Amino acid sequence: MRRPLKSPRPTSKLAAPLLKLGIVGCGAIGSRIAGSVRKELKGLFTVAAVHDIDHTRARDLAGRLDLGAEAVVSIDALIQGADVVVEAVNTAAAAGIVRKSLQAGKSVLAMSVGRLLDHGSLFPLARRSAGQLLLPSGAVAGLDAVKAAALAGITAITLISRKPPAGFFGNVYIKEKGIRLHALKKDKILFDGGVMEAVRYFPQNINVAAAVALAAGPQAALRVRIIASPAARRNSHEILLEGECGRITTRTENTVCPDNPKTSYLAVLSGIRTLKGFADHIKIGT
Numbered sequence: 001m002r003r004p005l006k007s008p009r010p011t012s013k014l015a016a017p018l019l020k021l022g023i024v025g026c027g028a029i030g031s032r033i034a035g036s037v038r039k040e041l042k043g044l045f046t047v048a049a050v051h052d053i054d055h056t057r058a059r060d061l062a063g064r065l066d067l068g069a070e071a072v073v074s075i076d077a078l079i080q081g082a083d084v085v086v087e088a089v090n091t092a093a094a095a096g097i098v099r100k101s102l103q104a105g106k107s108v109l110a111m112s113v114g115r116l117l118d119h120g121s122l123f124p125l126a127r128r129s130a131g132q133l134l135l136p137s138g139a140v141a142g143l144d145a146v147k148a149a150a151l152a153g154i155t156a157i158t159l160i161s162r163k164p165p166a167g168f169f170g171n172v173y174i175k176e177k178g179i180r181l182h183a184l185k186k187d188k189i190l191f192d193g194g195v196m197e198a199v200r201y202f203p204q205n206i207n208v209a210a211a212v213a214l215a216a217g218p219q220a221a222l223r224v225r226i227i228a229s230p231a232a233r234r235n236s237h238e239i240l241l242e243g244e245c246g247r248i249t250t251r252t253e254n255t256v257c258p259d260n261p262k263t264s265y266l267a268v269l270s271g272i273r274t275l276k277g278f279a280d281h282i283k284i285g286t
């Protein structure tokens with residue numbers, strides 16, 4: 001028998017209590033999401049607790065917020081006291097935080113989407129849990145259309161990610177291939193292949209690639225092309241899709257988050273918007 005839909009908020013319109021966020025990771029994204037409870041998420045959320053492996057960061061953020069949020073040392077305590085857990089840590093730690101949250105029946109926004117593809121058991125767990133697993137679009141536009149197109153069938157889907165060569169400095173796969181990023185005069189395709197390999201070799205790109213792959217579904221066999229472009233001033237992502245619904249092209253050119261040049265500002269905003277959508281009674285887009 002189908003279970004009733006989960007209701008994220010109490011249905012009484014009169015005195016809906018603020019949903020409590022527990023934020024894990026007090027870096028660029030965690031701090032911005034915390035700050036958004038005074039602005040974009042005002043009236044919907046408050047911050048109950050924050051946690052960071054570097055406890056001084058958690059203490060500083062809790063102090064700056066001035067909302068009575070507790071800087072906690074234990075993730076378990078944070079999860080217990082939260083309605084929605086926010087993971088804004090890294091791809092290595094994300095799956096563990098998501099699992100614990102869902103097992104405790106709590107909803108969880110995972111910003112580090114990348115490695116979740118390797119943890120397939122999280123998805124059935126989310127379907128059984130009283131909590132919801134929230135995966136933001138992040139730094140790429142068009143996942144609403146990709147999800148809708150997937151219902152009728154996707155014949156081909158490619159993600160093309162382009163960055164200035166400096167965005168790939170330190171990448172082991174490129175070093176092993178002997179590609180000299182400094183010497184590039186024109187666009188160079190660094191990788192063209194399947195999403196699982198792409199996320200393995202290009203950890204810098206993995207959140208976007210994984211989010212598109214999850215939206216398209218496994219039958220769609222997302223192809224990923226990664227390009228170093230000396231002419232590029234911004235990181236960009238294009239989605240090219242063909243399917244029963246027609247043809248879709250999206251292109252996103254990102255500015256960086258002022259607090260972390262490795263993070264696109266749109267990814268931060270997308271995380272905040274996902275939380276707003278979770279709490280809101282009006283849903284726009286697919």
Ligand SMILES: NC(=O)c1ccc[n+]([C@@H]2O[C@H](COP(=O)([O-])OP(=O)(O)OC[C@H]3O[C@@H](n4cnc5c(N)ncnc54)[C@H](O)[C@@H]3O)[C@@H](O)[C@H]2O)c1
Pocket residue numbers: 024025026027028029030051052053054057088089090091093111112113136137138139140207208260262263264267268
């Ligand atoms: N979905 C997307 O499109 C998208 C886009 C950008 C970034 N991200 C991801 O979001 C995550 C956060 O990004 P950010 O820019 O805020 O990074 P950041 O480096 O600014 O902040 C990460 C914070 O996590 C803390 N931390 C590290 N390991 C920890 C652990 N085991 N437990 C608790 N805290 C820990 C660090 O001390 C730091 O304060 C990253 O994984 C990043 O890849 C996702």
